[in-house]
Amino acid sequence: MERVLDPSVPTFTPTILVTPTPSPSPTPTPIPTPEPGARIKSGDLAFFNGDWDLALKEYAQALENTTENDVKSAALLGLGRTYLLNNQLNAALDTLNTGILTYPESPHRALMYFALGQTHDALNQPLEAVSAYQNYLNLRPGLVDYYLYEKIGDNYLKTESYQQAIDAFLSALNASANGDTFHLKIHIADSYLALNDLDTALVTYQDIFDGTGNDYIKAEAKRNIGDIQIRLGNPEEGYLAYHEVVENYPLAYDAYLSLVALIDAGQTVSELDRGLINYFVGQYGLAVDAFTRYLRQVPDNHADTAHYYMGFAYQKLGEHAKAIEAWQEIVDDHINERYWPSAFDEIATAMFIYQNKPDDAIKTYLDFVDRSPLHEKAPEYLYYAARIAERNLDLRNAARLWERAGSQFSTSSWAFDSLFQAGITRYRLGEFENGIGSFQSSLGVAAAPGNVAAAYLWIGKCYQALGNPDAAQDAWIQASTSDPTGYYSERAKDLLANLPAFSAPAQMSLNFNLDIERAEAIAWMHTTFNIPVEENLGDYSPLFSDPRMVRGTELWNLGLYETARREFESYRQDISSDPGKSFRLTGYLVDLGLYRSAVLTARQVLDLAGMDDAGTFSAPIYFNHIRFGLYFKDLVVAAAGETDFHPLFLFSVMRQESLFEGFVTSTAGARGLMQIIPSTGEEIARLMAWPPNYTEDDLYRPFVNIRLGANYLERQLNAFGGDLYQALAAYNGGAGNTLKWIPLSNNDPDLFVEVIRFSETRNYIRYIYELFDIYRNLYQVQ
Known part of the structure; x- marks a missing residue:
């Protein structure tokens, strides 16, 4: 049976930004008249949560009530970024420009320039965006140059300034710290092609083809090589390139383009290849015709392939x-x-x-x-x-x-x-x-x-x-x-114990002090791994000898969370055999707010200690308060109060759905902490008449996503008579499917789990049951 304690989390596709650094420790009780610096922290937390109105309020009050220039510039940065994400673009421009012009010595000036560039991007003002990004690079050179130069190049492409785009992409290529640079090389080759510099474009595409193992990139590069050879007056070499794409990369759309070029030129093409390519681009009738011709011509050569895909083509028809x-x-x-x-x-x-x-x-x-x-x-x-x-x-x-x-x-x-x-x-x-x-x-x-x-x-x-x-x-x-x-x-x-499923603890406490627990965990680390006591495991600075940590932190501060996560994840995997570095990284990522990676790193330490699933709960509580944390606690408790769900139940669902990573998008298109499909989010927002001016991007705001997700789950609970098993099945597998499974279970919740037709939904319920049990044991008061 699959387990959740060492989660294998799918790779997600990012869409928009979330924000930096709340702590899982309890949020302090607000004092009656917060200092401006406290207002900035409060605004940052609201920004992290996606509560734009509260963030704007806190930043504005900080700006109004301070005479310190650094606080004023921090407030203007917060206001500008919040206006940007709230699609108040003119207000963002005005605010960021004010901050840049008024506080030229501000430590926040580079971040303001970057946010200004993003705002110009959103307003489709590419040259203004280039200027802003270049100003960021002038202030913060050598940190994330590859990303900034790529954005500059993209903006030059919008204005058809191809030579400037090439220069920017070459700068990005030279500054790149990872091997995945083919998209930059493709931009460069495309730009040379747009400049009609065919010889240089040809060499660049050939370099791309030779250097990648990705069939889709190979197909694109080789098809472009064919196009260029035709334009250079070398049709035979062009046709040879097209044939190579058609014969070797039938899944790629470039194979279809190459096929069309060959047919238009009157070239002979294998009917089997023709059938396969037509099938993969959805031309099912043409695929059947091609397979039929192929079987008439050479009935014994690859006939099983032709029959196999002919079957699929007929099925699609x-x-x-x-x-x-x-x-x-x-x-x-x-x-x-x-x-x-x-x-x-x-x-x-x-x-x-x-x-x-x-x-x-x-x-x-x-x-x-x-x-x-x-x-x-x-x-x-x-x-x-x-x-x-x-x-x-x-x-x-x-x-x-x-x-x-x-x-x-x-x-x-x-x-x-x-x-x-x-x-x-x-x-x-x-x-x-x-x-x-x-x-x-x-x-x-x-x-x-x-x-x-x-x-x-x-x-x-x-x-x-x-x-x-x-x-x-x-x-x-x-x-x-x-x-x-x-x-x-x-x-x-x-x-x-004769307990119903998901029985809540009689009493619980959601308060703990992670700093105190970290000190206890450090002592355990020294003993368990024989780490010298003079080595300060609470000091994060040794981590920053690795440039990935430097880049990841800068990217996070810029709001480029998915890109930052890739840097941190690359580093995490490379230090997986080093308990001291893994421990430091765990604490740093929690403080930063990258909870998914923190959870995985904490488990990494326990794996190095030789602990199995059950054994991990004998480790210092610090690790398990991270692995099964109360992240976004105020929002979860509020949503639980609105819906009558137990907070620990919602934490369990959220951990299973997203592992507390609010900027994720699943392969199925579900978004945010509670993994809500956009169409479902739109329906819930309509029923709740909230939030105002709802858009799909609101699903990346924890403030919105948690409330919508809890409300949707409550609607399922009400629809299925208060049965949590059935509500979870509906949340994950759909209400219509759940209605089909219920009659098979004879009102037995254990049997209901077994008769669910979707393995994903069966496991989903099992995992959340496990998680709820863990949360209950961690946070109940004996």
Whole structure:
């Protein structure tokens, strides 16, 4: 079973900025008349949270109530940046220019120039932006030159000032500290092309092609080489380049452009390549035609490839019977060729999903297993056959097929899941004795502690259903000790205590002092890793001998959070075997506000101490208050008060959703701390009539995202009768899907988790259960 204590967080795509440095320690109680410096800190925290109105208020009061120039310039910087992110662009221009002109000696002047450049960018004033960015570089040279020169080059491109753009991109290339510079080289080559300097463009594209391993970049470079050769009067060399793209990079759009160029020039192109490229650009009818011509010409050469993608093309066209016919050609005539196993899978899937023929789909999978019982796909396909039977509510057949998979392929990676699913299905049938047998069989092939705990929990459930509470208790005790901190162990503990899911602590305290805890952790570090006591682990300065720390900090101060995170993450991974540096980095990242990376670095230290998941909770509390922190506490507590969710529940959801990184975008397009899809965010904002003038970018504001996410989760909770399992399933997997899963569960929350059709949603609920249990144990008052 997957776990959450050592999270593998997906790579996210950034969109807009968040902000610097709150502390996870409790926010001090405001004094009646804050000093201007305190107002700046308060404004910075509001800015970090995305509360523009409060930030503007605090910065304005700081500006009004101080005579200190540094405080005034800090206030103007805060006001200007807030106006910028609040899309009050003229106000941002006026404020930043005032700060720059009025306080020429200010330490904030460089940051003001950068924010001014961003404002000009937003106003589509490229030359003014160039001037502002250059002024930043004059004040802060040698820190993040590569990024600034790239922005300068981008702005010159907007004005078609190609030579100036080339100069800027070359400066960025020379200043770049990492190897991923191909986008800069492409800009340079494109600019030479725009200047009609074909020879230099040709050499530059060839350098790009030779230097990258990325097929899409290779395709773009080679296609441009072909274009240039044609313009230079070398058509044969141009066509050769196009052919290379067509034959080697069919997934790239440049392959389609090369294909069109070859066809327009009357050049002969392989019908197989033509079919593949048309398929990948969505020209499905043309793909079918090309594959058909190819099969008529050379029926034995790569025929399985042609049939395979012809099937997909027909499927995209909605002609599912013809798709199955294409794949059946592979099954019948191309035995043991590349796509032969996959053809069975595609046929079965099409029969079940598109033709509503579950029995035929099951037979297709079983045919493969019978014909190739030693093939690595055989246990997987037998599992799938059982899954289709279960989806078709033919539960006895499903149970038999899963039991067969577990016994026939007892050494495969599918054995445990097969026997476990057989047990769940027997439970659903009310055949509790048989269910116990299947779960006990699964124990014989259970390698992971989480699987052992799962089997014992369900053995206990079966005994409970049979009216044998003593045997149920014994099984749950076994489950509770098999995988401490794992879902099934923690759920078993709650069953033993007769506690409902997500039971809140009777009392809790959300207050702790991370500085005091850090001192205790430092003493532990010296002892655990034999670090000399004279080495001050509370001193961050040794970290800054690495230029990534310097660049990352400067980028963070500029508000370029995703770029900064990449610098810090590169450094974190390189020091993963150094406990002292990892400890220092943990504290620095928490202070900075980069919580995701801080969490991962804290776990890195505990890994070096040889601690497993359960063992990490014997480490000093400092580490776990970071790993399971109360970040954005005031916002979370406020949202909990509005919705009647327990704050620890919302912290658990937020940690699972984003690991407290507010500027993230998932691969599915979900944004911010609570990972809200833009269309959902728009709907919630409309229903709440808040915030004013809502835009999708508001989802990156913690102040907005947390409140919208909590409100949306509460709507799911109300829609599903107060059932937190079902509300979480709806939040992650959709309300419509949840409505389909509920009738399968017989009002049993444990069974509901098992019958959820999406593995992501099943794991989502399990992970949040684990997290809530951890938060409850950390913050409850005994």
